[in-house]
Amino acid sequence: MNPKVAVVEDNPDNRMLVQALLDDRYEISEYETGMEAVAGLTGNVPVIELLGYLSCAVTIVAGRADWYFVGAFLAVAVVLGGALSLAAVALEELSFRRYPRLLDLLQLFGLAALENFGYRQMNTWWRVKGTVSALRGVEGWGKMTRKGFG
Secondary structure (H helix, E strand, O other): OOOEEEEEOOOHHHHHHHHHHHOOOOEEEEEOOHHHHHHHHHHHHHHHHHHHHHHHHHHHHOOOOOHHHHHHHHHHHHHHHHHHHHHHHHHHHHHHOOOOOHHHHHHHHHHHHHOOOOHHHHHHHHHHHHHHHHHHOOOOOOOOOOOOOO
């Protein structure tokens, strides 16, 4: 199995040249725009993220963990996840100005930072379950029964 390479290029001649150069050694995914590449490449993200968390847990349980690495891995996961969430909130506010009160915006920034402690990991698990269901060909959510509030 060849390693995978993603080629993002709007010029079809350049894409064809890159494919001709790399075709025999790599499995190539071609995208014309960055948006197409993001859509095409993000399908594996929840699986990769979950494998990272699981490998950390397994090395800790097995007693083989380098605590410096475990701490660095978890710090990077939380910091990058938080930075991504905070940047998304900031970009939305700069673009649309939806929050007229400063308190609303500060609460949103707080929640964006807080989501990386538990909620992000649950969301990753749900995305992996959805990916597995899609790969198994499961369509729909099944029968939904009303439970009510009481």
